[in-house]
Amino acid sequence: MKDDTGHGSRVTGHSGPLSGRGIVVTRPPRQAERLAKLIRAAGGEAILYPVIEIRDVDDPARLNGLIDRLDEFD
Numbered sequence: 001m002k003d004d005t006g007h008g009s010r011v012t013g014h015s016g017p018l019s020g021r022g023i024v025v026t027r028p029p030r031q032a033e034r035l036a037k038l039i040r041a042a043g044g045e046a047i048l049y050p051v052i053e054i055r056d057v058d059d060p061a062r063l064n065g066l067i068d069r070l071d072e073f074d
Contacts, residue, residue, distance in 0.1 A: 016043025
């Protein structure tokens with residue numbers, strides 16, 4: 001479908017502030033669905049594209065050591 005400018009447009013069938021817009025959601029899958037529902041409720045199309053994975057650390061002592069030294073980093 002073309003809009004008035006001759007460019008392609010998306011049609012979602014919903015109205016709202018995000019109507020006709022595709023929004024890329026880069027959150028991890030477990031976090032993405034809630035945001036995707038909000039986007040859909042506002043009339044947008046949620047495009048799920050996770051780019052990071054959040055996991056537990058293997059060695060918390062190492063992480064805590066880095067946290068203790070944060071003031072040493074730029």
